[in-house]
């Protein structure tokens with residue numbers, strides 16, 4: 655009977671120690687988490703301006719209009735395709 659009580663107390667102490675350990679772990683975890691978190695939120699990267707995509711009149715490759723060669727509706731992905739013209 656006394657042994658059982660002692661065992662119970664031992665278990666209680668063990669659980670308490672375990673709880674303290676877990677609590678300590680949690681505290682350290684929070685500290686670590688707050689420490690590694692950058693103090694300031696990263697600046698919001700402005701979205702690149704949406705550019706119209708055009709298809710190469712020769713091969714059909716889609717590319718931003720500024721990267722394309724040619725004028726008007728005839729757009730090409732490279733000089734070679736511009737020379738080659740429509741497929």
Ligand SMILES: [Zn+2]
Nearest residue numbers: 710713731735
């Ligand atoms: Zn092309």
